[in-house]
Amino acid sequence: MSKQNGYALLLLVFATLLIFLLSSTLYLIALSELRVSRHLSEADRAFYYAEAGVEVLKASLPRRFRELQGYRLQAEGLDSPRFTGSVTPLAGEEYAFMLTAIGQFADKRREVSAEARYFPFGGSAVFASNFRTAGATVQGSIYADYFLVGEGETVISGDLAVIELQVEGGSYLCLGREWQRSGPKLAWPDLTCLIAKAKAEGWPVPLGVNGSYGLADTATGTWYVPGDLLLNGWLGSNLLVVAAGDVTVNSLPAGRVVIFAQGEITVEARGGGNLSKNQSLVLFSRERITVSGDCLLLRGVLLAPEVELRGASLLYCHRAALPWLELVPAELLAFKPTFALEWLDTRIRR
Numbered sequence: 163m164s165k166q167n168g169y170a171l172l173l174l175v176f177a178t179l180l181i182f183l184l185s186s187t188l189y190l191i192a193l194s195e196l197r198v199s200r201h202l203s204e205a206d207r208a209f210y211y212a213e214a215g216v217e218v219l220k221a222s223l224p225r226r227f228r229e230l231q232g233y234r235l236q237a238e239g240l241d242s243p244r245f246t247g248s249v250t251p252l253a254g255e256e257y258a259f260m261l262t263a264i265g266q267f268a269d270k271r272r273e274v275s276a277e278a279r280y281f282p283f284g285g286s287a288v289f290a291s292n293f294r295t296a297g298a299t300v301q302g303s304i305y306a307d308y309f310l311v312g313e314g315e316t317v318i319s320g321d322l323a324v325i326e327l328q329v330e331g332g333s334y335l336c337l338g339r340e341w342q343r344s345g346p347k348l349a350w351p352d353l354t355c356l357i358a359k360a361k362a363e364g365w366p367v368p369l370g371v372n373g374s375y376g377l378a379d380t381a382t383g384t385w386y387v388p389g390d391l392l393l394n395g396w397l398g399s400n401l402l403v404v405a406a407g408d409v410t411v412n413s414l415p416a417g418r419v420v421i422f423a424q425g426e427i428t429v430e431a432r433g434g435g436n437l438s439k440n441q442s443l444v445l446f447s448r449e450r451i452t453v454s455g456d457c458l459l460l461r462g463v464l465l466a467p468e469v470e471l472r473g474a475s476l477l478y479c480h481r482a483a484l485p486w487l488e489l490v491p492a493e494l495l496a497f498k499p500t501f502a503l504e505w506l507d508t509r510i511r512r
Contacts, residue, residue: 205272208265212274215245215263220278225499227487230257252277256484277504282487283463284498287478290469291348296332298471302478303338305498307347350467351493353424353448360386360404402486418442418482429453442482465497
């Protein structure tokens with residue numbers, strides 16, 4: 163009997179030791195997992211602080227382009243988000259910056275960088291007091307006081323911000339955010355200052371007949387038109403035109419063209435339009451812009467008290483305006499400017 167009791171005691175000791183070893187192993191594994199989990203959680207929080215720091219740096223960038231030349235910034239957020247960061251001009255590019263932020267949590271530090279590029283019109287393809295469409299397509303946002311939808315279906319691949327919307331005989335589809343504005347109505351500065359600037363600086367004047375003018379295909383740089391302008395050529399260069407009268411566009415330019423007109427602007431380009439990727443046409447009228455054509459694709463931005471888009475497709479593109487931001491009076495281009503971020507890491511943004 164005593165011998166059996168000895169075996170039982172020995173088995174109990176071994177079982178207890180085995181249970182103790184297993185429990186210790188599980189405890190160490192759980193403790194290690196907890197440390198790893200806490201480490202990853204702290205690293206993630208540091209990353210999110212850095213990400214938020216980039217957004218803070220973006221918000222601090224000046225929206226007036228004349229303040230952007232050589233702009234630099236060192237920033238530190240000691241509360242929430244906790245980060246240190248810097249803003250430096252991006253080499254080789256105008257109106258673009260590198261935003262770098264280092265997030266800090268516990269003893270963890272994570273760095274995030276993004277390129278911020280200036281969008282002088284904030285991604286809005288149309289600015290108008292009264293905007294009317296009929297079977298048109300807009301790839302970009304719309305910022306208007308009043309929006310009237312005519313016949314056919316209008317598709318908007320962007321945001322729609324209006325004070326009042328009315329549908330008459332047609333329909334519309336907005337793929338972005340749709341919201342009703344409550345702020346002030348759009349104000350439209352006069353072109354007198356720009357016309358006076360063109361005269362004072364002796365901008366070249368194209369040849370004209372009976373108050374109507376045209377530009378040669380080789381035209382480039384700045385031009386002043388003292389009357390009506392007819393565009394019926396290729397125009398493949400960077401061009402800034404100030405017209406004291408009406409403007410008619412019968413052939414879309416292939417290059418980057420900005421037109422300021424004291425009168426109306428009418429775009430009736432025939433055929434399929436010019437599909438050059440270099441194309442960018444920014445139109446500013448003090449009165450009205452009308453764009454029509456079922457097969458017409460226009461890359462650019464339309465700004466006028468009255469804008470009508472019939473059947474055509476408008477794709478947001480501000481490239482034409484970039485070379486002239488320093489030359490044109492700031493109030494003529496101060497329409498909701500912002501910055502677009504291009505993150506340099508591949509992590510999915512929340």
